[in-house]
Amino acid sequence: MNIQQLxxxxxxxxxANDISLAMGFLKQAGEAGDINAALDYAYYLSHDKPIESVQYLESLSCVENPIVQYHKLLIAYFCDLITESNGxxxxxxxxxxKGVIEAYLVILSYLEQSSSEFSFIANxxxxxxxxIFNQLKLDEFVNSKVCESNNDKVAQGLESKLFEPLPLPITLNEELPISLFESTLSGFECNYLITKFSALLQPSMVVDPITGQGRIDKVRTxxxxxxSPEHCDWLTRxxxxxxxxxxxxxxxxxxVLNLLRYVPGQEYKPHYDALNRLHxxxxFEDGGQRTKTAIIYLNTVNEGGNTTFPKLGMRVSPNKGNMLVFNNSDDKGNVLINSYHAGESTQKENKWLVTKWIREHKTNYGKFLYGNH
Ligand SMILES: O=C(O)CCC(=O)C(=O)O
Ligand SMILES: [Fe+2]
Known part of the structure; x- marks a missing residue:
């Protein structure tokens, strides 16, 4: 069989959802010289066998190709095969x-925006x-200190950042609980998400209790x-x-990660993220109950736009890069009454966020990208 047939x-x-059969053909197509097939196979394999995935890429004649090198590095990094900077x-x-622009974007996502290293790479x-420079509005960040940096300084600055632990959260409510992780994403990362994924925006849906299908509703405007997985990149990972x-x-x-945009006047009325097993x-079939919600604010909203918890009398104001985490259901899958919450409308500015709901079991999205991890 030639590459096209494979x-x-x-x-x-x-x-037909037969992933192991698909993997067999991708593996052969990769060995026959198709780089995209090789990378698809390597990502699939990395879910359960990351070491073999890296070894497969190393066995190919195209291993020196910078794109292959870049993805090999990402697989090793995201599958925790590298535990310290190690180059x-x-x-x-x-x-x-070597011209892999994604590598520069990854670097920018780890550097302090005000540093001369950030300006050096942005330049x-x-x-x-x-x-890409214009789309990501990188001129906002570039300063005159560009010439004070060089590649070695960038690599040094990056080393410690790549393995920084998640900072401890602020507990906003002990009982639910609700936690706030400050500055989890940089301004650059927030802008990147908005720029890259806004082309995919569509009116939000809610789950219709009768049909089980998504439908447009005034509850969520x-x-x-x-x-979805085909759009995932280093930042979504x-x-x-x-x-x-x-x-x-x-x-x-x-x-799956959701990017949300509210223009002034739009809102998400009070609701539970936890699902109703019957409705x-x-x-529910895809992973069971929703146990937790994580929301990352991609811009700071000055008037309105809070995430509110009416039963707790609490409000959290959107601050660029902060992540809010709360529970929706208990160990038995029962809805936590206090998790009732809303996304308030804004007065003047747009409000942007990404949200991720966590289930009690593996989801199709999660299995597809991460296997058992
Ligand atoms: O917009 C907000 O602050 C809340 C969003 C939300 O509740 C959700 O996406 O489930
Ligand atoms: Fe919600």
Whole structure:
């Protein structure tokens, strides 16, 4: 079979949900020289066998290709095969120099925005990809200290950041509980998510209790972008990992990440995120009850736009980069009455956030991207 035939077979197997059959064809297509097939196979394999995944990429004749190198590094990093910097920082810098723009974006996501290292790399992005520089509004961050930095300083600055632990949260409510993790995403990362995924925005839906299908409802008037696996990148993976750490759950128990935009006047009226086993039976099938919610605010809203908990008399104001985490149901899957909450409308500004709901079991999204992790 030639490469096209192998890929056609892989697509057919994939459409029939036979992932192991699809993997077999992708593996062969990768070995025959198709880089995309090789990467797809490596990502699939990385769910359960990350070491084998890296070894597979190393066995290919295209291993020196910078894109292959970049994904090999990401698989090793996100699957925790690298526990200390071990040259990851240097490799990322080297990949950026070879023209892998994603490597520079990963670097930017770990650096302090006000640092000369950030400006130095942002300037490189300006030189090789001016469109991306403009779309990400990187000129907001570039300062005159560009010339004070160099590649070695960037690698040094990056090293400690790559393995920084999640800072301890502030407990806002002990009973539910509700926790706030400050500055989990940088301003650059927040802007990146808005820029990259707003093209996917559609009117939000709620689950119809009769049909079990999503439908538009005045309860939830914001717009949502569903970041399904084909759109996932290093940052959505980083967020999945962050949320898993903050909620003490596994990545495979998370639902798909949602980007939400409220324009002034739009809101999410008081509701429970926990599902009703009878009314939401269809949604329930994919991972069971919703146990926790994580919300990351992507911009600071000055008037309105709070997340409110009416039964607790609490409100949390959206601050760029902060992550709010709360429980929705108890160990037995019962709805926690105090988790009733709302997304208030804003007065003048838009409000942007990403939200992730966690289930009691593995979800299809989680299994697809993370296997058992
Ligand atoms: O907009 C908010 O602050 C809350 C969003 C929310 O409740 C949700 O997405 O489930
Ligand atoms: Fe909610």
């Amino acid at each position: 890929i056609a077979k892989a697509n057919k197997a994939h459409a 990851v920082a240097k490799s990322l810098v080297a990949l950026g120099q 490189k992005v300006r030189n090789i990809a001016p469109n 914001s717009y949502v972008a569903i970041i 980083k967020i999945d990992k962050l949320v898993a750490k903050a909620t003490k759950t596994r990545c495979c128990e998370g639902e 939401d039976a269809k949604t």
